[in-house]
Amino acid sequence: MDLDYTTLHQMRRQHPAWRLLVAEHAPLVASFLHRVFIAPNVRSMAQANLVEALNDTLYDLRxxxxxxxxxxxxxxxxxxxxxxxxxxxxxxxxxGTDEPQFDLTPATERALTWLASLTERSFVGTESRLLTLFALLQQMSEGTDTNPETRIAELHKRRDAIDAEIAQVLGGHMPLLDDTALKDRFQQFTSLARELLGDFREVEHNFRQLDRKVRERIALWDGGPTQGRGALLREILGERDAIAESDQGKSFRAFWEFLMSQARQEQLSALLDHVLALDPVAQLAPDARLRRVHYDWLEAGEHAQRTVAQLSQQLRRFLDDQAWLENRRIMELLHGIEARAVALRDAPPPGEVFGVDALHPAVQLPLERPLFRPAAAVALNDAPVQVGDAGVDAAALFTQVRVDKAALAAHVRQALQTRAQVSLGELLHMRPLQQGLGELVAYLQLASVAAQAVVDEAVQETVHWTASDGVQRSATLPRVIFVRT
Incomplete structure (x- = not known):
């Protein structure tokens, strides 16, 4: 975009971020929204809670x-x-609620990010940024090189460098990052983590704009002869596929698949715990929320996924409404025909009123008729009835076990109240199996029908329980993860 006078003058009048910067109460708006939404990473807030927080702020200022x-x-x-x-x-x-909610717009978040960049920093690192740029250029160059000899030579070079580093460590010379390098890389990580959270609001905003356009077209569609329902659906689904197959959609899908891996989440948690425990990083007084920043990414991604789900629900409702309208039109036509027939019952018009030509002649050949087949005679056994053994214990018929799936589902929801996701092994650790294998199968059945359950085939998990006869039993199965919606 060219930053000429006309473009900038138009942005100054229409862009929300620019209007915020030149507003009369810009310090109040920016400081309050940053403290309430950006600092704690709150995606949305109820009107009552937001009014209470702003009342406290206004009281202090007054x-x-x-x-x-x-x-x-x-x-x-x-x-x-x-x-x-x-x-x-x-x-x-x-x-499902009548209480309004408030959320930041992407333009406001960009304005707050720019204001935060104006503050002076005691330490400005450049090495990590240069390494990041170099790594990105190297990935783009290697990812587009079609010469196999060049790729093989680069892989051999990388392997030789790893072998040399292993030999150096085995010789007792282990190179470590100094305090300056640690601070440089940690500031770069913090900046990128915050920018990623801001990008999610823009992705969600784009999906929401698509949802709004779909709702407008559905509301204004009258089903006229110039545009049928199929044409409208093709246009809407084409735009949705275009969003999903765009660069932004593909990048978001790759990020979501990477973050949904339980192994990746555990690896991120371990790395964050290790890095935040280092003395040079602790001296920077990092934000405590960085320890769970990957869960904040997951929660922000769920908002974008929920917007896409609302778009699908809107399309389904459109189809249901149109089907109901068409059925109603058919019934109106049938009732009209019946009313017309009743009106002509006493005074039918002369001649033929209506006729339907036969679609095809009904020809039935004699050999096509089935031959007579006599019914099979039933053989009755007239042997006397033998008296059964009355000493059989019938208690086994009344000791059947019934697994309460509603209680298991309630246990899963209770566990997800305090965390974003929980595995089946963690659920069984908090509440061991009481009814053995049948209860374990019930958990798996819940995971198979729940939309918020994920099965990681790459990781195997072993669960244990005590059978009714006191024998310890175990089962090995793929890891099942329940995710909070």
């Missing part, structure tokens, strides 16, 4: 600046910030 500093109420300010001419907040109603 104590310092006077009662006339900000005369309006907190709710008026929030509605003004969410108005179309501002566009700093998004006010919406989640499905």
């Amino acid at each position: 104590e310092r600046l006077g009662e006339q500093a900000f005369p309006r109420s907190a709710l008026d300010y929030l509605n003004d910030w969410a108005a179309h001419d501002k566009g700093w907040l998004r006010k919406f109603y989640p499905p």
